[in-house]
Amino acid sequence: MKAFTALTKKTNADLDAALAEAQLEIVKLNAQLSTGSAAKEAGxxxxxxxKVARIKTIQNQRRNAKV
Incomplete structure (x- = not known):
């Protein structure tokens, strides 16, 4: 819950930036895992x-609250 409450305090722009950063890191990690070079970082x-799911949840909650 700490991660969720920390994310709820961020602005929409900060959430967008954090989402883009996390998604980019996922792509990089998937590439490393597929080549077999990053077995230690599988977790x-x-x-x-x-984290991506939490950010998207917060964004959807904010979007639906405005409607």
């Missing part, structure tokens, strides 16, 4: 996906 992928 990081799950955390990044969860």
């Amino acid at each position: 990081k992928l799950r955390a990044l996906k969860q």
Whole structure:
């Protein structure tokens, strides 16, 4: 819950930037995992996906609150 509450305090622009950064990191990590060079960072992928999901949830909540 700490990660979620920390993200809710960010502005929409900050959330967009964090989302883009996390998605880029996921792409890089997937490329490393497919080549077999980053076996130690396999657990990081799950955390990044969860972060992306949290950010998208907050963005949708804000979007739906305006309607």
